Amino acid sequence: MDVAEIIAHHILDHNWGLSLGGFSLPITTHSVTLLAVSLFLLSTLAWISHARTSRAGRLLTTLAEEYITFIRDSLVLPNMGTEGRGFLPYFCTLFLFILFTNLAGMIPEMKTATSNISVTAALALCSGGVILYSGLRYHGVIGFLKGFVPSGTPVWLVPLIFPLEVISTVIKVCVLAIRLFANMLSGHMVLLCLLLIIFIVGKMHIAAGVGALVPAMGLEIFMTCLELLVAFLQAYVFTLLTAIFAGSVIHTH
Amino acid sequence: MGVGPFSKQDHVEITTLGTEFAVAEILGTGIGFWLDNKWGTTPWLLIAGAVAGFGMGLYIVLKAAKTMQATKKPLQKADEKNGRG
Numbered sequence: 505m506d507v508a509e510i511i512a513h514h515i516l517d518h519n520w521g522l523s524l525g526g527f528s529l530p531i532t533t534h535s536v537t538l539l540a541v542s543l544f545l546l547s548t549l550a551w552i553s554h555a556r557t558s559r560a561g562r563l564l565t566t567l568a569e570e571y572i573t574f575i576r577d578s579l580v581l582p583n584m585g586t587e588g589r590g591f592l593p594y595f596c597t598l599f600l601f602i603l604f605t606n607l608a609g610m611i612p613e614m615k616t617a618t619s620n621i622s623v624t625a626a627l628a629l630c631s632g633g634v635i636l637y638s639g640l641r642y643h644g645v646i647g648f649l650k651g652f653v654p655s656g657t658p659v660w661l662v663p664l665i666f667p668l669e670v671i672s673t674v675i676k677v678c679v680l681a682i683r684l685f686a687n688m689l690s691g692h693m694v695l696l697c698l699l700l701i702i703f704i705v706g707k708m709h710i711a712a713g714v715g716a717l718v719p720a721m722g723l724e725i726f727m728t729c730l731e732l733l734v735a736f737l738q739a740y741v742f743t744l745l746t747a748i749f750a751g752s753v754i755h756t757h
Numbered sequence: 758m759g760v761g762p763f764s765k766q767d768h769v770e771i772t773t774l775g776t777e778f779a780v781a782e783i784l785g786t787g788i789g790f791w792l793d794n795k796w797g798t799t800p801w802l803l804i805a806g807a808v809a810g811f812g813m814g815l816y817i818v819l820k821a822a823k824t825m826q827a828t829k830k831p832l833q834k835a836d837e838k839n840g841r842g
Contacts, residue, residue, distance in 0.1 A: 675780050679773055
Protein backbone atom coordinates (compact mmCIF):
# COMPACT_ATOMS: atom_id res chain seq x y z
CA MET A 505 0.00 0.00 0.00
CA ASP A 506 1.56 3.27 -1.15
CA VAL A 507 0.30 5.86 1.33
CA ALA A 508 1.76 8.83 -0.53
CA GLU A 509 0.02 7.77 -3.75
CA ILE A 510 -3.35 7.40 -2.02
CA ILE A 511 -3.05 10.85 -0.40
CA ALA A 512 -1.97 12.43 -3.69
CA HIS A 513 -4.87 10.76 -5.51
CA HIS A 514 -7.42 12.17 -3.06
CA ILE A 515 -5.95 15.64 -2.68
CA LEU A 516 -4.68 16.56 -6.14
CA ASP A 517 -6.64 17.70 -9.16
CA HIS A 518 -7.29 15.22 -11.99
CA ASN A 519 -7.66 16.12 -15.64
CA TRP A 520 -10.41 14.14 -17.33
CA GLY A 521 -8.36 14.12 -20.52
CA LEU A 522 -11.13 15.31 -22.83
CA SER A 523 -10.15 16.93 -26.10
CA LEU A 524 -12.00 18.73 -28.85
CA GLY A 525 -10.52 18.94 -32.34
CA GLY A 526 -6.97 18.40 -31.10
CA PHE A 527 -7.24 20.91 -28.24
CA SER A 528 -7.24 19.40 -24.77
CA LEU A 529 -10.12 20.71 -22.66
CA PRO A 530 -9.11 21.68 -19.13
CA ILE A 531 -11.98 19.81 -17.49
CA THR A 532 -10.70 18.68 -14.10
CA THR A 533 -12.37 17.41 -10.94
CA HIS A 534 -11.88 20.81 -9.27
CA SER A 535 -13.28 22.80 -12.18
CA VAL A 536 -16.32 20.52 -12.28
CA THR A 537 -16.83 21.07 -8.53
CA LEU A 538 -16.55 24.84 -9.00
CA LEU A 539 -19.08 24.78 -11.84
CA ALA A 540 -21.46 22.56 -9.84
CA VAL A 541 -21.28 24.89 -6.82
CA SER A 542 -21.83 27.95 -9.05
CA LEU A 543 -24.83 26.38 -10.80
CA PHE A 544 -26.30 25.22 -7.47
CA LEU A 545 -25.96 28.68 -5.93
CA LEU A 546 -27.29 30.47 -9.02
CA SER A 547 -30.34 28.25 -9.35
CA THR A 548 -31.12 28.13 -5.61
CA LEU A 549 -30.72 31.86 -5.05
CA ALA A 550 -32.74 32.65 -8.19
CA TRP A 551 -35.48 30.38 -6.89
CA ILE A 552 -35.37 31.94 -3.41
CA SER A 553 -35.67 35.46 -4.83
CA HIS A 554 -38.98 34.52 -6.53
CA ALA A 555 -40.38 32.03 -4.02
CA ARG A 556 -42.43 34.25 -1.74
CA THR A 557 -45.68 32.37 -2.25
CA SER A 558 -44.94 29.08 -0.50
CA ARG A 559 -44.20 28.70 3.20
CA ALA A 560 -40.72 27.24 2.59
CA GLY A 561 -40.03 30.02 0.10
CA ARG A 562 -40.88 32.72 2.65
CA LEU A 563 -38.66 31.04 5.21
CA LEU A 564 -35.74 30.89 2.79
CA THR A 565 -36.30 34.51 1.74
CA THR A 566 -36.11 35.57 5.40
CA LEU A 567 -32.97 33.50 5.78
CA ALA A 568 -31.38 35.16 2.74
CA GLU A 569 -32.31 38.61 4.05
CA GLU A 570 -30.80 37.77 7.43
CA TYR A 571 -27.63 36.61 5.70
CA ILE A 572 -27.30 39.83 3.71
CA THR A 573 -27.95 41.90 6.84
CA PHE A 574 -25.25 39.91 8.65
CA ILE A 575 -22.68 40.53 5.90
CA ARG A 576 -23.62 44.22 5.75
CA ASP A 577 -23.73 44.98 9.47
CA SER A 578 -20.91 42.84 10.80
CA LEU A 579 -18.44 42.72 7.92
CA VAL A 580 -18.84 45.55 5.43
CA LEU A 581 -20.12 48.62 7.32
CA PRO A 582 -17.77 48.40 10.37
CA ASN A 583 -14.70 47.96 8.18
CA MET A 584 -15.45 49.97 5.04
CA GLY A 585 -17.96 52.52 6.30
CA THR A 586 -20.85 53.73 4.17
CA GLU A 587 -18.57 53.64 1.11
CA GLY A 588 -18.73 49.85 1.34
CA ARG A 589 -22.43 49.66 0.48
CA GLY A 590 -21.68 49.46 -3.25
CA PHE A 591 -19.42 46.45 -2.66
CA LEU A 592 -22.02 44.48 -0.67
CA PRO A 593 -22.99 42.14 -3.57
CA TYR A 594 -19.35 41.14 -4.01
CA PHE A 595 -18.94 40.24 -0.33
CA CYS A 596 -22.22 38.29 -0.24
CA THR A 597 -21.15 36.30 -3.29
CA LEU A 598 -17.62 35.74 -1.96
CA PHE A 599 -18.78 34.36 1.39
CA LEU A 600 -21.40 32.01 -0.06
CA PHE A 601 -19.13 30.78 -2.84
CA ILE A 602 -16.18 29.98 -0.54
CA LEU A 603 -18.48 28.43 2.05
CA PHE A 604 -20.20 26.11 -0.41
CA THR A 605 -16.95 25.18 -2.15
CA ASN A 606 -15.47 24.29 1.26
CA LEU A 607 -18.57 22.32 2.25
CA ALA A 608 -18.64 20.48 -1.10
CA GLY A 609 -15.43 18.74 -0.02
CA MET A 610 -17.30 17.19 2.91
CA ILE A 611 -19.71 15.38 0.57
CA PRO A 612 -18.46 11.93 -0.48
CA GLU A 613 -17.23 11.68 -4.09
CA MET A 614 -16.83 15.44 -4.31
CA LYS A 615 -13.57 17.40 -4.21
CA THR A 616 -12.55 20.47 -2.23
CA ALA A 617 -11.75 22.96 -4.95
CA THR A 618 -10.43 25.46 -2.37
CA SER A 619 -7.59 23.05 -1.56
CA ASN A 620 -6.15 24.01 -4.96
CA ILE A 621 -3.84 27.04 -4.84
CA SER A 622 -5.00 28.16 -8.32
CA VAL A 623 -8.60 28.49 -7.13
CA THR A 624 -7.71 30.43 -3.99
CA ALA A 625 -5.24 32.57 -5.96
CA ALA A 626 -8.03 33.47 -8.40
CA LEU A 627 -10.32 34.38 -5.49
CA ALA A 628 -7.54 36.46 -3.90
CA LEU A 629 -6.93 38.22 -7.24
CA CYS A 630 -10.64 39.15 -7.36
CA SER A 631 -10.32 40.53 -3.83
CA GLY A 632 -7.13 42.35 -4.83
CA GLY A 633 -9.06 43.85 -7.74
CA VAL A 634 -11.79 45.06 -5.36
CA ILE A 635 -9.17 46.58 -3.02
CA LEU A 636 -7.48 48.35 -5.97
CA TYR A 637 -10.79 49.55 -7.40
CA SER A 638 -12.05 50.89 -4.06
CA GLY A 639 -8.81 52.84 -3.62
CA LEU A 640 -8.94 54.28 -7.13
CA ARG A 641 -12.64 55.08 -6.93
CA TYR A 642 -12.50 57.13 -3.75
CA HIS A 643 -9.06 58.72 -4.07
CA GLY A 644 -8.12 58.77 -7.77
CA VAL A 645 -4.74 57.57 -9.05
CA ILE A 646 -2.61 60.24 -7.30
CA GLY A 647 -4.52 60.03 -4.01
CA PHE A 648 -4.35 56.23 -4.06
CA LEU A 649 -0.58 56.27 -4.53
CA LYS A 650 -0.23 58.96 -1.83
CA GLY A 651 -2.14 56.68 0.54
CA PHE A 652 0.77 54.22 0.48
CA VAL A 653 3.00 56.73 2.28
CA PRO A 654 1.93 57.31 5.91
CA SER A 655 1.37 60.97 6.80
CA GLY A 656 4.32 62.57 8.59
CA THR A 657 6.97 60.54 6.73
CA PRO A 658 10.14 62.60 6.01
CA VAL A 659 10.68 63.25 2.28
CA TRP A 660 14.00 61.37 2.15
CA LEU A 661 12.30 58.24 3.49
CA VAL A 662 9.56 58.21 0.83
CA PRO A 663 11.57 56.24 -1.83
CA LEU A 664 12.17 53.56 0.83
CA ILE A 665 8.70 53.46 2.40
CA PHE A 666 6.69 53.53 -0.84
CA PRO A 667 7.96 50.19 -2.29
CA LEU A 668 7.71 48.60 1.17
CA GLU A 669 4.07 49.62 1.45
CA VAL A 670 3.24 48.45 -2.08
CA ILE A 671 4.92 45.07 -1.46
CA SER A 672 3.16 44.69 1.91
CA THR A 673 -0.21 45.18 0.18
CA VAL A 674 0.72 42.54 -2.42
CA ILE A 675 1.81 40.19 0.39
CA LYS A 676 -1.54 40.69 2.14
CA VAL A 677 -3.37 39.54 -1.00
CA CYS A 678 -0.98 36.54 -1.32
CA VAL A 679 -1.68 35.63 2.31
CA LEU A 680 -5.43 35.58 1.59
CA ALA A 681 -4.83 32.86 -1.01
CA ILE A 682 -2.32 30.86 1.02
CA ARG A 683 -4.41 30.91 4.18
CA LEU A 684 -7.54 29.43 2.62
CA PHE A 685 -5.53 26.92 0.55
CA ALA A 686 -3.42 25.69 3.48
CA ASN A 687 -6.38 25.35 5.84
CA MET A 688 -8.50 23.33 3.46
CA LEU A 689 -5.65 21.15 2.17
CA SER A 690 -4.28 20.30 5.62
CA GLY A 691 -7.73 19.51 7.02
CA HIS A 692 -8.48 16.97 4.30
CA MET A 693 -5.00 15.46 4.56
CA VAL A 694 -5.50 14.91 8.28
CA LEU A 695 -8.90 13.27 7.65
CA LEU A 696 -7.33 10.90 5.13
CA CYS A 697 -4.30 10.10 7.30
CA LEU A 698 -6.54 9.20 10.24
CA LEU A 699 -8.44 6.76 8.03
CA LEU A 700 -5.20 5.28 6.70
CA ILE A 701 -4.01 4.57 10.28
CA ILE A 702 -6.51 1.68 10.35
CA PHE A 703 -5.07 0.06 7.22
CA ILE A 704 -1.42 0.68 8.11
CA VAL A 705 -1.89 -0.89 11.55
CA GLY A 706 -4.06 -3.65 10.02
CA LYS A 707 -1.14 -4.66 7.78
CA MET A 708 0.84 -5.68 10.87
CA HIS A 709 -1.93 -7.84 12.23
CA ILE A 710 -5.65 -7.93 11.53
CA ALA A 711 -6.50 -7.78 15.26
CA ALA A 712 -4.36 -4.65 15.67
CA GLY A 713 -6.27 -3.09 12.76
CA VAL A 714 -9.59 -3.80 14.45
CA GLY A 715 -8.19 -2.32 17.68
CA ALA A 716 -7.12 0.85 15.85
CA LEU A 717 -10.60 1.19 14.34
CA VAL A 718 -12.25 2.73 17.39
CA PRO A 719 -9.71 5.49 18.23
CA ALA A 720 -9.17 6.28 14.53
CA MET A 721 -12.89 6.62 13.84
CA GLY A 722 -13.35 8.72 17.01
CA LEU A 723 -10.64 11.11 15.82
CA GLU A 724 -12.12 11.04 12.33
CA ILE A 725 -15.54 12.14 13.58
CA PHE A 726 -13.93 14.88 15.68
CA MET A 727 -11.87 16.12 12.71
CA THR A 728 -14.92 16.07 10.44
CA CYS A 729 -16.77 18.33 12.88
CA LEU A 730 -13.69 20.54 13.03
CA GLU A 731 -13.58 20.66 9.23
CA LEU A 732 -17.19 21.84 9.17
CA LEU A 733 -16.22 24.63 11.57
CA VAL A 734 -13.14 25.49 9.49
CA ALA A 735 -15.28 25.66 6.33
CA PHE A 736 -17.43 28.40 7.92
CA LEU A 737 -14.50 30.10 9.65
CA GLN A 738 -12.30 30.36 6.57
CA ALA A 739 -15.13 31.73 4.42
CA TYR A 740 -15.80 34.31 7.14
CA VAL A 741 -12.13 35.21 7.58
CA PHE A 742 -11.53 35.57 3.82
CA THR A 743 -14.50 37.95 3.52
CA LEU A 744 -13.59 39.85 6.68
CA LEU A 745 -9.94 40.34 5.64
CA THR A 746 -10.98 41.55 2.18
CA ALA A 747 -13.30 44.07 3.85
CA ILE A 748 -10.56 45.18 6.29
CA PHE A 749 -7.98 45.67 3.50
CA ALA A 750 -10.46 47.49 1.24
CA GLY A 751 -11.45 49.65 4.22
CA SER A 752 -7.81 50.45 5.01
CA VAL A 753 -7.35 51.61 1.41
CA ILE A 754 -10.49 53.80 1.52
CA HIS A 755 -9.76 55.26 4.97
CA THR A 756 -6.03 55.77 4.79
CA HIS A 757 -5.74 57.61 8.12
CA MET B 758 -16.89 40.20 20.39
CA GLY B 759 -13.28 40.81 21.24
CA VAL B 760 -11.01 39.74 24.05
CA GLY B 761 -9.38 42.51 26.10
CA PRO B 762 -8.82 45.77 24.30
CA PHE B 763 -8.77 44.08 20.88
CA SER B 764 -11.72 43.89 18.52
CA LYS B 765 -12.75 40.91 16.39
CA GLN B 766 -11.07 42.54 13.39
CA ASP B 767 -7.80 42.87 15.32
CA HIS B 768 -7.84 39.20 16.24
CA VAL B 769 -8.18 38.18 12.60
CA GLU B 770 -5.40 40.57 11.60
CA ILE B 771 -3.13 39.27 14.37
CA THR B 772 -3.59 35.66 13.23
CA THR B 773 -2.65 36.78 9.70
CA LEU B 774 0.61 38.41 10.79
CA GLY B 775 2.48 35.11 11.14
CA THR B 776 1.66 34.06 7.58
CA GLU B 777 2.50 37.53 6.31
CA PHE B 778 5.92 37.31 7.94
CA ALA B 779 6.52 33.89 6.37
CA VAL B 780 5.33 34.96 2.91
CA ALA B 781 7.58 38.06 2.98
CA GLU B 782 10.59 35.88 3.84
CA ILE B 783 9.75 33.24 1.20
CA LEU B 784 9.11 35.92 -1.43
CA GLY B 785 12.44 37.64 -0.75
CA THR B 786 14.38 34.37 -0.76
CA GLY B 787 12.59 33.18 -3.90
CA ILE B 788 13.35 36.37 -5.82
CA GLY B 789 17.00 36.15 -4.67
CA PHE B 790 17.23 32.51 -5.79
CA TRP B 791 15.70 33.30 -9.18
CA LEU B 792 18.04 36.24 -9.81
CA ASP B 793 21.02 34.13 -8.69
CA ASN B 794 20.18 31.48 -11.28
CA LYS B 795 19.64 34.13 -13.94
CA TRP B 796 22.86 36.08 -13.40
CA GLY B 797 25.05 33.31 -11.98
CA THR B 798 25.84 35.13 -8.73
CA THR B 799 25.16 32.18 -6.37
CA PRO B 800 24.69 32.56 -3.40
CA TRP B 801 24.90 36.31 -2.80
CA LEU B 802 21.53 37.48 -4.08
CA LEU B 803 19.80 34.61 -2.25
CA ILE B 804 21.32 35.81 1.02
CA ALA B 805 20.47 39.42 0.22
CA GLY B 806 16.90 38.41 -0.69
CA ALA B 807 16.49 36.45 2.53
CA VAL B 808 17.71 39.41 4.60
CA ALA B 809 15.46 41.82 2.67
CA GLY B 810 12.49 39.47 3.12
CA PHE B 811 13.17 39.26 6.85
CA GLY B 812 13.30 43.05 7.01
CA MET B 813 10.05 43.28 5.07
CA GLY B 814 8.38 40.83 7.49
CA LEU B 815 9.59 42.84 10.48
CA TYR B 816 8.30 46.05 8.88
CA ILE B 817 4.83 44.51 8.37
CA VAL B 818 4.62 43.23 11.97
CA LEU B 819 5.91 46.46 13.53
CA LYS B 820 3.57 48.58 11.43
CA ALA B 821 0.57 46.45 12.40
CA ALA B 822 1.54 46.71 16.06
CA LYS B 823 1.88 50.48 15.76
CA THR B 824 -1.51 50.99 14.08
CA MET B 825 -3.26 48.70 16.56
CA GLN B 826 -1.61 50.48 19.48
CA ALA B 827 -2.66 53.88 18.14
CA THR B 828 -6.34 52.96 17.99
CA LYS B 829 -6.55 51.32 21.43
CA LYS B 830 -7.30 53.68 24.32
CA PRO B 831 -7.49 50.93 27.02
CA LEU B 832 -4.14 49.56 25.88
CA GLN B 833 -2.53 53.00 26.16
CA LYS B 834 -3.97 53.44 29.64
CA ALA B 835 -2.58 50.07 30.72
CA ASP B 836 0.82 51.03 29.29
CA GLU B 837 0.84 54.32 31.17
CA LYS B 838 -0.10 52.54 34.36
CA ASN B 839 2.78 50.10 33.89
CA GLY B 840 5.21 52.90 33.12
CA ARG B 841 5.57 52.08 29.41
CA GLY B 842 3.63 55.06 28.06
